[in-house]
Amino acid sequence: MIHLSQISKSMQRHPFHLVDPSPWPFVASLSALSCAIGGVMYMHAYINGSLVFLSGFVMLLTTMFVWWRDVIRESMFEGHHTGIVQRGLRYGVILFIVSEVFFFAFFWAFFHSSLAPTVEIGLTWPPKGIHVLNPWEIPFLNTLILLLSGCTVTWCHHAIVANFRNQAILSLFLTILLAIIFTSLQVYEYRMADFRLSDGIYGSTFYMATGFHGFHVLIGTISLFICLLRLLRYQLTQEHHFGFESAAWYWHFVDVVWLFLFVSIYWWGGA
Structure with a gap:
């Protein structure tokens, strides 16, 4: 059975990349919040402050890995990074x-x-x-x-x-x-x-x-x-x-x- 998103992509008539829904922005936000809270707890000598910080940091590194993996997959194997998309990414890096x-x-x-x-x-x-x-x-x-x-x-x-x-x-x-x-x-x-x-x-x-x-x-x-x-x-x-x-x-x-x-x-x- 063909998924609706596959049909929409096959009928796409513009060179832009409409990103699929992803959990990684939400997970990355939670990880960064855990790092911040854990860091403050550690600096103020709260119990398990270092554990909260390390947990958030490991989760953040994992999220970075899988998120960038998805971006590479979109570029290399799915062909979403057209010339216009690459130009937009360059503007983002410049900013x-x-x-x-x-x-x-x-x-x-x-x-x-x-x-x-x-x-x-x-x-x-x-x-x-x-x-x-x-x-x-x-x-x-x-x-x-x-x-x-x-x-x-x-x-x-x-x-x-x-x-x-x-x-x-x-x-x-x-x-x-x-x-x-x-x-x-x-x-x-x-x-x-x-x-x-x-x-x-x-x-x-x-x-x-x-x-x-x-x-x-x-x-x-x-x-x-x-x-x-x-x-x-x-x-x-x-x-x-x-x-x-x-x-x-x-x-x-x-x-x-x-x-x-x-x-x-x-x-x-x-x-």
């Missing part, structure tokens, strides 16, 4: 990256304290007792690594468009390797630093800005790794590789933010 401009709040906090140091921190910047990191050691090396990763991810994009499969796999693997090296050096830098998050305004602004950027690097690395798995399974083609495009745009955004971090916080802020 998401633009919304990340709120990252400027961390720079604002840093400049607010550094341009007009108060009496509480000794009218000087960096505050007395803070031994800042040398910007021309690990930070500069990480800058070169991220810029190189931006080149390799662009190489991968051109290789996919030109249908050079081996080059695409190699360049994407190099991008992920460089991302892992960057994160490892960032962790090593944190371990070697003489100050911590609790060491006044310098420590809090430094670790919030660089740590939040590191979180973005981690998310971008996971996205690129998933793209590598899809590339190996022949799921990224010349015409349909929006998943990689979105990850590549996100990675370039991470590169640009790091340049601002290096110049303002590592170099100028520690001078």
Whole structure:
């Protein structure tokens, strides 16, 4: 017996994708709510607060997996991602990256304290007792690594468009390797630093800005790794590789933010 939705799709006369009803938005909302409630309970030392948070987090990760699986299925096997649909998805990713401009709040906090140091921190910047990191050691090396990763991810994009499969796999693997090296050096830098998050305004602004950027690097690395798995399974083609495009745009955004971090916080802020 033919389902009514199948009949309607076969008679569809427009290039847009009318999404089927899905439980995942509702489940994702409940998972996020559980994470928030569990996090607050844990911070206030409520019993089983950590359990509520972990349950919501695991449920959220599971929802992300099955939801993205459905999106890949709609794109690869059901043919719903037409040119117009892909254009709309690109607009969505652009708006998401633009919304990340709120990252400027961390720079604002840093400049607010550094341009007009108060009496509480000794009218000087960096505050007395803070031994800042040398910007021309690990930070500069990480800058070169991220810029190189931006080149390799662009190489991968051109290789996919030109249908050079081996080059695409190699360049994407190099991008992920460089991302892992960057994160490892960032962790090593944190371990070697003489100050911590609790060491006044310098420590809090430094670790919030660089740590939040590191979180973005981690998310971008996971996205690129998933793209590598899809590339190996022949799921990224010349015409349909929006998943990689979105990850590549996100990675370039991470590169640009790091340049601002290096110049303002590592170099100028520690001078």
